[in-house]
Amino acid sequence: MNTKHIVRTLLILLALVSSAALFAQRTITGVVYDENSQPIPGVNVFVRDATVGTITDGEGEFSLNIPDGSVTLVFSFVGYSTKEITVEDQTRLEVSMEPDYVGLDEVVVIGYGTARKSDITGSLASVSEEQIKEMPITNINQALQGRAAGVDVVNSSYGLNTNPQIRIRGNRSIKAGNSPLYVIDGVPIAGTIADINAGDIESIEVLKDASATAIYGSRGANGVVLVTTRRGKSGQFNVNLESSFTFTNALRFFDQLSGHEWMEIARNNNRSSSRYTTPFPNPTDDYAIVRNMPYTVWEAVESGYEWNEDGSVAMRPVTDEERERWSQVMEDVPEEVPVYHPDDVRTYDWFSHGRNPNALTQNHLFSVGGGTDRLAAYFSLGYIDEEGQGVGERYQRISPRLNLDFQVTDWLKVGMSTIFNSELADYGEGLLWGVTSMLPVSVPYDSTGEFLINPTNDTQVKNPLRDEDLNTREDRTSRYLGAYYAEISFSRHLKYKLNVSQDFRHWRRGRYQHALSSARYPSVNWVQYSQNQ
Structure with missing residues (x-):
């Protein structure tokens, strides 16, 4: 036999033997159960690093052809931890899968229950605990700013402790309200969520479309903001501070007129009525402008002129450019004019008395949480101290919170979420705005240190610098918000939950204005007290 023919025959036989060994397969069957020994349909079953796979049927059963030898089967299902099992010579498997608690972080709150985010068909925006902690905030509404698409958070005022205005997908009504409905731990509340500690929030979900109306009726027409607070977790004990x-600080503040700028406005005003005789500053007409004001105002103006030892004003020659320009508005341009330095006109910085640059805000939260198999608890104590941009403005809040969950029996679970807030807001007497009406050439005290109640002799413009010491304006608010629930489990798929809530708010305002304050002078003391709940 030809040698080449013998080699060819051996190679063919070797290939046939190798192919038979390569494609030798066997069948493996089995069933997949959940943590309660119930069959799970739709579980993915496949050979690792291969394209061989199947899914379980309605009874949790599967059948799969696998290669001979040792192989690894992978079992995966949404909401359960992926499981790998090495198969040697077994022909049937019973597999038990455990819930994937890490994956449960993707569960979001929708209405009165929860669902996986991938299962939601409505429009929803979610803000996590990590996103809330990215920057220090004193108002939980600020956590939604720039983090939720379609949600506008706008400050209607930049004063102390302002509550931002929230609009979900814009305004929907011209006359009716446009504020969303707030739901805390499954319970709708009246008002806002501004007084809840940001550190107590676990997540915020915003329902933006018709699904909100389907769950909450007309109250959810403007959208719904769902807030879930922290709770104790079984088997854990955490203490946080x-x-x-x-x-x-304000990036930009009012541009205050200088003393010269204000005088130039006053000169032009008098020139329009022919009461100022020259197109250049002169002390005679300047004095006529301020003669009815305290002498301190004239002192500010005269400091812009140079004076001789005999008390006369120093003079200088007129330039050719000045002569050409002034000849258009006056017939005889003088050879000399008073020496005037605009920058030497005294300017008093009234704003320095009203502004509070680098206003300090401190926010502290102490919390402790944990639990056993039956009882879980979370307690926190928050404190906020915020200074305003205006002198005398201050906001303080102390707020303890207690959340409890108790598994009474295998079928009954009860719990509660409670928070109490005590707020003190001192808005001051508007000193920041009061100083804006003061003329830059006026001063609050004369040369002897005497307080000038009318720095310009204008009875409608009074010196406000004493108001912070003379007046008082405080708002005190106490609020208790409690939500209680009882949950009865009839089966794994059937539960009944009853929610009961209480929202109590007591607001008080006290105002006192002294007879010597800018608001009352010359009159009598004034007191006002109001409250509601």
């Missing part, structure tokens, strides 16, 4: 210190 969170503190932040921030300084607030």
